[in-house]
Amino acid sequence: MPSFDIVSEINMEEVRNATENASRELSTRFDFRGIEASFEYKDKTVLMTAEAEFQLQQMESMFRGACAKRGVDTSSMDVKPYDAHGRTYRQSIGFKEGIEQAVAKKTRQVNQRQQNEGASFYSG
Numbered sequence: 001m002p003s004f005d006i007v008s009e010i011n012m013e014e015v016r017n018a019t020e021n022a023s024r025e026l027s028t029r030f031d032f033r034g035i036e037a038s039f040e041y042k043d044k045t046v047l048m049t050a051e052a053e054f055q056l057q058q059m060e061s062m063f064r065g066a067c068a069k070r071g072v073d074t075s076s077m078d079v080k081p082y083d084a085h086g087r088t089y090r091q092s093i094g095f096k097e098g099i100e101q102a103v104a105k106k107t108r109q110v111n112q113r114q115q116n117e118g119a120s121f122y123s124g
Contacts, residue, residue, distance in 0.1 A: 009097055009098075010072065010073070010076055010095045011071075011072065012095075014067075014070040014071060014072050015041065015044075015046070015067070015070075015072055015095065016041050017070055018063065018066040018067045018069070018072055019039050019040075019041040019046050019063070019066070020041075021066040021069070021070070022059070022062045022063045022065075022066040023038065023039045025062055025066065026038070026039065026059065026062065031058070032055070035050070035051055035055065036049070036050070036088070037049060037050040037055055037059065039059070039063065044094070044095065045092050045093060045094045045095075046063065046092065046093040047090060047091075047092050047093075048060065048063070048090065048091045048092070048093070049088060049089070049090050050088075050089050051087055051088065051089065052089060053082060053084075053089055055089070056082055056089055056091045060079065060091070060093070063093065064077070076095050076096045076097070077093055077094075077095060077096075078093065078094040078095065078096050079091065079093050080092045080093070080094065
């Protein structure tokens with residue numbers, strides 16, 4: 001019976017480029033003028049810093065758009081809860097690579113079931 005491998009890798013160079021693009025967009029946005037807000041790429045995570053929670057939400061939307069333009073799958077983003085430190089709010093975004101074991105097992109079972117049904121169809 002043939003086997004197959006599922007590979008789900010994120011191109012971290014494209015994530016870095018998306019971070020830089022979102023940072024440029026942030027500097028041109030009128031609603032972020034005079035506000036301490038930034039994107040920082042470090043150790044395969046993106047750290048967003050802003051002065052309010054709603055600004056983090058807007059920045060996440062900007063970053064998702066930048067990732068989509070660079071061809072990075074936004075469903076692989078792992079957005080952590082924000083932390084408040086005085087007047088500064090921080091939120092980190094990680095990226096999930098690969099698939100979870102339960103999903104892989106289910107995929108394998110479905111594939112085997114389809115192969116068995118196909119074999120019985122042709123032999124019958």
